[in-house]
Amino acid sequence: MTDHLGRVGSLAAILAMSTSLAAAQSSSMDDLVAAAKAEGQLTTIALPHDWCNYGEMIEGFKAKYGIQINELNPMAGSGDEIEAVKANKGNKGPQAPDVLDVGLSFGPTAKKDGLLMPYKVQTWNEIPDDAKDADGAWYGDYYGVLAFGVNTDVIKTVPQDWSDLLKDDYEGAVALAGDPRTANNAIMALYGAGLSAGAKDGKDIADKGLAFFKELNEKGNFVPVDAEAAPIAQGTTPVALNWDYNLLAMRDSMKGNPPLEVAVPSSGVVAGVYVQGISAYAPHPNAAKLWMEYLYSDEGQLTWLKGYCHPIRFNAMSKAGKIPQDLLDKLPPAENYEKAVFPSLDDQNAAKAAIADGWDKVVGAAVK
Known part of the structure; x- marks a missing residue:
């Protein structure tokens, strides 16, 4: 009886702690919302409305919290964002960005340079460890x-893995979106092929990726043409290797003419992640924190997914049944996304250097 009563007591204590924590989080969010509203504004940079559905994201935030957003240079690149922070260290005016959305490599560098303010959102534990800074300086947002984007007017059997691309079905069909000596998405295609072949680290991944494309080229399946929308539609490059969000958006824009099917490979699923951060010199630090809470909430994550950018909490939300079926129906099967690998910067840099150096010598095909 004592044991039973002890367990009941322990359960009651746990429930009380959970209730107390929930109340504290609610109070904390109320305080943050009030402080952000008092600041009255958020300044963003490099967020074009048609990229990852940022237009809806911005309008959703404004509608929910009544805070205006000052949008700087929507077409800026990651380097431009970093320079804007550096140039406005002592400036509290409208040209100083509060928040950043940059490529993965810029996060650690910005932290090292003291440009980021650490902050951990309430859903922090659902962000994969290999896609965030342990101190909260930067954190993956979407990926x-x-x-494989496949013109099914030309190719009847959609490849399901990298090894399938070597089959006779794909003679003169497979193309990269860019030159692997310079284009990141083409480089990461070789990275995926190397991972699928069992490679573990950057140099080995590059070597196996180069070997795969050498075989693909020698077999006559590789087409050295930049796989943009026009050659895909014309059938010149009916199997295009590119980021899924580019291919899914292309599929929608084609409206079935021709039909484009998008498949995530069953192995070697390599993710390219962008990261968020708050400027260490943010004029509106509370609005910046509230923006992060919105981005990483279920609402914000699903807004990105509507734009085919996979939110960083996708796996956790999928397992919890939080993703509407109509959104899932527009995507390749979720189980392949769950295999996504987020390469470390060291592995990426090692692979990029080896691929850029080895492409001409090993594969010898000039992508035009």
């Missing part, structure tokens, strides 16, 4: 995975 794409390398996928």
Whole structure:
């Protein structure tokens, strides 16, 4: 009886702690909302409305919290964002960005340079460890995975894995979106092929990726043409290797003419992730924190997914049944996304250097 009563007591204590924590989080969010509203504004940079559905994201935030957003240079690149922070260290005016959305490599560098303010959102534990800074300086927001875009007017059997691309079905069909000596998405396609071949680290991944494309080229399946929308539609490059969000958007824009099917490979699923951060010199630090809470909430994550950018909490939300079926129906099967690998910067840099150096010598095909 004592044991039973002890267990009841322990359960009651746990429930009380959970209730107390929930109340504290609610109070904390109320305080943050009030502080952000008092600041009255958020300044963003490099967020074009047609990229990852940022237009809806911005309008959703404004509608929910009544805070205006000052949008700087929507077409800026990651480097431009970093320079804007550096140039406005002592400036509290409208040209100083509060928040950043940059490529993965810029996060650690910005932290090292003291440009980021650490902050951990309430859903922090659902962000994969290999896609965030342990101190909260930067954290993955959304990602794409390398996928196969297939013009099914030309190709009747859609490849399901990298090894399938070597089959006779794909003679003169497979193309990269860019030159692997310079284009990141083409480089990461080789990275995915190397992972699928069992490679473990950057240099080995590059070597196996180069070997795969050498075989693909020698077999006559590789087409050295930049796989943009026009050659895909014309049938010149009917199997295109590109980020899934690019291919899915292309599929929608084609409206079935021709039909484009997008498949995520069953192995070697490589993810390219972008990261968020708050400027260490943010004029509106509370609005910046509230923006992060919105981005990483279920609402914000699903807004990105509507734009085919996979939110960083996708796996956790999928397992919890939080993703509407109509959104899932527009995507390749979720189980392949769950295999996504987020390469470390060291592995990415090692692979990029080896691929850029080895492409001409090993594969010898000039992509035009």
